[in-house]
Amino acid sequence: MAATSDLPTHHRALVLETIEEGFSVKKVPTPQPGPGSAIVRILEAGVISYHREIYNGERGYEFPKPIVGGLSAIGRIGAVGPDAVVLEPGQLVWVDCVIHARDNPDSLFLTAIHEGMDAGSKKLSSDVWRDGAFAEYMKVPLENCFRLDENRLCQELGYSVRELMYMLYMLVPFGGLRDIRLEPGETVVVCPATGGFGGAGVQVAVSMGARVIAMGRNEKELARLKEHVKKGTPGANIETVKMTGDHETDASTLQAFGTIDAVIDLTPPFAAQSKHLKSAIRALRRGGRCSMMGYVEDVINWNVMAMNQTLKGKLMYEREDIVLFVKMLERGLFPRGKDLVDPKVFKMDECKEALDAAAEWTGIGRTVMIEP
Ligand SMILES: NC(=O)c1ccc[n+]([C@@H]2O[C@H](COP(=O)([O-])OP(=O)(O)OC[C@H]3O[C@@H](n4cnc5c(N)ncnc54)[C@H](OP(=O)(O)O)[C@@H]3O)[C@@H](O)[C@H]2O)c1
CATH class of the missing domain: 3.40.50.720 (NAD(P)-binding Rossmann-like Domain)
Known part of the structure; x- marks a missing residue:
């Protein structure tokens, strides 16, 4: 287990207090790892075409507030709980947004955008895994961190982390x-x-x-x-x-x-x-x-x-689909560089611009992200 003292006591995050107020960057306490969780230093946080509609209330998605926004992301493990056996600080990981209850996998929700359909998912999205990836650090269930072979993907195949964010789509x-x-x-x-x-x-x-x-x-x-x-x-x-x-x-x-x-x-x-x-x-x-x-x-x-x-x-995908998708990516079965994706990148202070851009920069080979 990494020393939690390696984590800063506070970090910056995009917080939505209410739909009417919208997002603002705030200093919030950095979560600490416990059994079953990792703290991930977020490198790129994906923004989808209708993120803006979700956070301005147009879509009618239910989620707890205040909340740190987000969805899936790519980051580096900052610290892990005592039960991690393969995840280690420094590793590049895909942080997936689909969270299942461990004692009832049929109870699931999408991090920071939808609280799910039952009492169990609502409880977990409100009390345990509430905050999303529009932040410098995020607490993530261990099973939602998928190791990316950085040497294979970024050195041998030449993907940038920004390009890998096209996995979101x-x-x-x-x-x-x-x-x-x-x-x-x-x-x-x-x-x-x-x-x-x-x-x-x-x-x-x-x-x-x-x-x-x-x-x-x-x-x-x-x-x-x-x-x-x-x-x-x-x-x-x-x-x-x-x-x-x-x-x-x-x-x-x-x-x-x-x-x-x-x-x-x-x-x-x-x-x-x-x-x-x-x-x-x-x-x-x-x-x-x-x-x-x-x-x-x-x-x-x-x-x-x-x-x-x-x-x-079909809602989203299963865990084994992510594992197989990463294998396909690592085997070189997808195009590289601009032949795969042309990303647009924004800072946390440019949240409005990022949400607006994501609604417009759509279609094959286009994606938008916030880089905390
Ligand atoms: N099941 C799941 O797990 C899951 C996950 C993610 C998303 N989704 C669904 O996928 C939807 C699409 O998301 P997106 O990000 O791809 O949206 P998007 O980039 O805005 O694309 C919308 C698509 O719908 C087409 N369209 C719009 N109005 C239409 C109409 N009247 N008749 C026929 N086609 C029309 C658009 O065509 P034009 O180019 O002609 O406008 C475009 O191809 C989301 O709204 C969401 O509900 C489902």
Whole structure:
């Protein structure tokens, strides 16, 4: 166990007292490690496209206040509790935002943005693992710290820590695609593909060896997406389809590509009326699978039953998905540098600018972070 005296008594953090007041940088006491926890020195804290909507109350997400904001991050272990067996001070780690109750893994919540759905998750998010990664130091469950092989990733493969933060976007569709057991060589429709998580889904599916049909409204962004993928993964199998809004037309366009094995959807709640997912499911083969990671209301076609299709909801990913994703990254299965991601970085004092930028700097290969 590292000497806790190595940790400063206080550190800087972005604290949201109330929705109305917004964030301000404050000096707060540095947490100390105990059994089952690590204290991580945060290097980069991820910001997603709708972080701003969460913290200004528009999304209606429930979380305790005051709170230190955040989500997943990359940092270095500062100190560990007595039961750590492989984590050591100085190690580079992925700090994951999905926290499960140890005595009931079905009780889970997303650090600093959503308190979860039951009494157990609400208790843990309020009383135990409350504060997020928009801070110099964060207390994290040991099992949420994933070791990153710094020599392999940063020296041999040449990733910067900022580039590795694109995991924030890529892990989510990876969780959905693994959940519906996407196989190399299969064809998957990613919709909508022009957003942050959809774009990352295209990259992930290509790196998993699938042929991707990327669906979206914005032709210019679809063209950028195709170019980005082809540059980073020469020989990638990628097609694009512009959504017309007409269910039958879009289903026929997709069917013209031949057998479609899988679909992944990442529609934001404000687009819940869109017909694109219904079209994609209509085009699915017999026994096809669909991962529903977004919010679309009208999805049921007659063929879901007649064609033995599976529609599966999925929140985030499982622990083993993160472990496998890191292995894929370390094996060099993803593009490097700007062919993977072009990050925008802000300081804690620029929190408003960071939240605004994250809402705009979306789509494949784009991510935003706060560097405490
Ligand atoms: N299940 C999970 O674990 C999980 C995790 C993370 C996120 N999500 C969900 O994923 C959603 C997307 O997040 P994001 O960060 O990728 O958002 P984003 O970057 O803002 O992208 C939004 C996407 O939705 C498309 N869109 C907007 N309005 C539409 C409409 N009326 N019809 C069809 N497409 C429309 C956009 O297309 P244009 O380019 O044409 O505007 C864009 O492709 C989130 O809102 C969240 O609910 C789920």
